[in-house]
Amino acid sequence: MNLSFATYPFTSILGWSISRYEVFDKCKRQYFYTYYGKYSPDVPAYRINQLKELTSVPLETGNVVHDVLEAFLKRLQKSDRNIDEGRFFEYAHELARRYFSEKTFIEHYYAYEERINLDRVIDKIDTCLRNFMNSACYSWIFMVALHDRTSWIIEPAGYGETRLDGMKVYCKMDFLLPVDECIYILDWKTGNRDEAKHTLQLIGYSAAASTIFSMPWNRIFPRIVYLYPTFDEMEITVTDGDRDRFYSRIREQTEVMYQWCSDIENNIPRPIEAFTKSPSPSLCRQCRFRELCFPDCRQTDARKNEAITGEDL
Numbered sequence: 001m002n003l004s005f006a007t008y009p010f011t012s013i014l015g016w017s018i019s020r021y022e023v024f025d026k027c028k029r030q031y032f033y034t035y036y037g038k039y040s041p042d043v044p045a046y047r048i049n050q051l052k053e054l055t056s057v058p059l060e061t062g063n064v065v066h067d068v069l070e071a072f073l074k075r076l077q078k079s080d081r082n083i084d085e086g087r088f089f090e091y092a093h094e095l096a097r098r099y100f101s102e103k104t105f106i107e108h109y110y111a112y113e114e115r116i117n118l119d120r121v122i123d124k125i126d127t128c129l130r131n132f133m134n135s136a137c138y139s140w141i142f143m144v145a146l147h148d149r150t151s152w153i154i155e156p157a158g159y160g161e162t163r164l165d166g167m168k169v170y171c172k173m174d175f176l177l178p179v180d181e182c183i184y185i186l187d188w189k190t191g192n193r194d195e196a197k198h199t200l201q202l203i204g205y206s207a208a209a210s211t212i213f214s215m216p217w218n219r220i221f222p223r224i225v226y227l228y229p230t231f232d233e234m235e236i237t238v239t240d241g242d243r244d245r246f247y248s249r250i251r252e253q254t255e256v257m258y259q260w261c262s263d264i265e266n267n268i269p270r271p272i273e274a275f276t277k278s279p280s281p282s283l284c285r286q287c288r289f290r291e292l293c294f295p296d297c298r299q300t301d302a303r304k305n306e307a308i309t310g311e312d313l
Helices: 018-024 029-040 044-051 057-078 085-102 118-133 134-145 143-150 194-212 240-260 281-285 297-308
Strands: 163-164 167-170 175-179 181-191 218-225 233-237 261-263
Touching: 018 194, 029 044, 057 085, 057 118, 057 261, 085 118, 118 134, 118 181, 118 281, 134 143, 143 175, 163 194, 167 194, 167 240, 181 194, 194 218, 194 233, 194 240
Parallel strands: 181 218
Antiparallel strands: 163 167, 175 181, 218 233
């Protein structure tokens, strides 16, 4: 079975994704800076881009694990000989050291942490990879899925743009593999289990794969693969009702996001004042753009950090 993704001509109109609507729903001001920062009247583009590039320890830990698994699967496409575990883990450690030395982290930028504990990060990465290598999923890939490995799609390029029920949608998938005239979709997770969000993701993957490959829903098996703290999987059976509710949901959410556009077709936002702030300690702490809403927050956070990391502790 040969799998390939369709390409679409560029359009300016916004496209629905779980992550886009999640930001929109949590805080309109964060949504503005994330997707429409170039329209900010008072913040120069370079500063918006600088803040956009901030990452976080959990996000970058997940990126390392994803990239190691991508390299492993691409190597497995070429050869099924046993891997050298020592080299495998050393590659993961080198990647972690490089990523964590080259990037700027929210935790450090806003002085939440005096320094990033790389040893702790590497321990988590090792746990994720060992959980995968000791799992039934790992064995299944070798024993069953390997037979059609030339058709695997591993970390497909782009943002997963597709069309669902006539709507522009983004569904980025980690790993697609055909087995016995069916398609399996695996999505790696290194964070917490979120049943509602991840169920919606799986339905989205089914919808996207069904549309892209013209395949019935009952021959598509999307699966969340949890790698931390222990190995676990979540797989669902998607019904016609699930499909219809999913299409209605993304249409309604897209229409709501359109209301914050002054020009829908060209995806031009209303003035920034329309995008109200939704401050909360937990949400703001995770926001890259926090200093744009609270200009003194970096100095305040630094003083707090200094108070709890003094020599007397």
